[in-house]
Amino acid sequence: MKFWTLLRANLGRHKRRTFLTVASVALALFLFASLRTVITTLAAAAQFGSARRLVTTNATGFVLPLPVSYANRLGTVPGIEKVTWANWFGGRYGDGKRFFATFAIDAESYLDLYPEMSVPADQKAAFLQDKGGALIGARLVDLFGWKVGQNVTLQGTIFPGDWTFTVRGVYTPTDPAINDDAMMFHWSYLDERTGREGLAGWYIMQIDRPDNAANVATTIDDQFRSSPFPTKTGTEQAFNASFATMWGNIGLLMNTIGLAVVFAILLVTANAMMMSARERTRELAILKTIGYTDRLLFVLVLAEAGIITVTGAVLGLGAAKALYRATNFNGGGFLPGFDVTWATMAAGAAITLLLMLGSGIIPAAQAARLPVVTALRNVE
């Protein structure tokens, strides 16, 4: 590229401005990738769920409990093969600021329904035998350095007091949409200590065939419609999606913020490029006098915008991809599997192209259209 020297010299003319413009583009694309990854992660979590699993919650809202006695009745519904239940615990660890998802589960049936949670056989057996035992995600081992056999004390928020568990096993999700930083302990321990008289947060059922889901769900909800605890049953995917909708229309918000940031940077970059071209009116006229064609000058000015935006994009998108992967970021447990997807990288590349064209075309066209005699007369 024989014009590289000229391009490099022009980019180095105002090093600070070039650096700041590249940094602006990098930051904009980093934010874009981050915000879009929040959306894709939530979407992936909402889509997680076996087609053969149904979830039954209290019809009023899933924060309200259901009697654990429903388990037996659910097990008799035609089409249901297995039943388990869980309850949100909501504890905090250490100085009270470290939060991660904690569930009380009916351990044996729960692990039976979730083969995606891989637990070594000996650890699983130890957990099942110890009512005060806990099963933790592999990330909690990385975060806190916990070991199997260690006692861990949580401060209950919904269920006050100190709750001490013995780590009996470590699970590793085989599906990235499953949290790997959750803790699970025995529902019976929660039930006994709180004296709640047999209440469960929600039920999970495995059904015989995915196409039977609607019939089974209707049968369940009809069965409990007139009871003090009416139910609402849906697929596990719909249940997970309901968590996602708790965030409101966050996708629209994230997209709007992300694109607003990119648009703001487009203006910054375009302004920098136009300033740069305007300052060089004389030099562009000289190059035309030497024999540089309008098209070549157009390409050279556009190439400068391209180098700035592509450099910024490589830094911004690359940093987002590398940083979140290296730090295993998961948004405090709310965004399991947080990873900048290649689709997001491709969208970032498309935005980079738009940024390059948006910021470069006007100054490039101005350079190409520059009337050389007028420009020379003004500077001579």
Next chain:
Amino acid sequence: MALVEVRDVNKMFSRGSERIEVFHGLTLDIEQGSFTALMGPSGSGKSTLLNLVAGLDRPTSGTIRVGGAEVSAMTATQLAGWRAANIGFVFQSFNLLPVLTAYQNVELPLLLTRLSKKERDERVRIALGVVGLDDRLDHYPRQLSGGQEQRVAIARAIVADPTLVMLDEPTGQLDAASSQEVLNLLGRLNDEFGKTILIVTHDPSAAKRAKRELHLDKGTFVEQEGAAP
């Protein structure tokens, strides 16, 4: 043999609703290998004539031929290519690119050619050698004196071996000593290298170094020495 043939050229400018006629039926021949000085008061049309011959501007009517090519009939792209190959241009205020070294400034016209990097390197060193600045290759314009800057500009103008070298007030911003250096250089380019030189100047001493003087006043040649226009 005339290298430059200007025939019956009219040039009008518009300034708002006002129409200004710069040339009316201007005719001029410039011989191959000549050294011509174009003089005249400000506004007489010297620079306009230079721009027309270099294809930087177009006549309202009439024809301009340089080396047999009809400049006034070329498209903008054709003109750019033609200028790169045939014209060397030197300005009063040097107009070097401040972010490039002397070497890189002189190399600029060669980037438009198909020459290899090695060939470009040879030519740049020769051109800077001709102007006596082969020891200033890596100096930036800010590190050079005015006279040195103008010599780099001349090296840039001749590096592509153009048919015609045109200079617009090349000594206008130089002290006496630097002016003499530049004029001596132009004399050498004409005498030793056979370059056709057309220089616009207000400086009578500069004009005296030329072999032919043309005087323009209000778009018309008023006094000449040597061959008739």
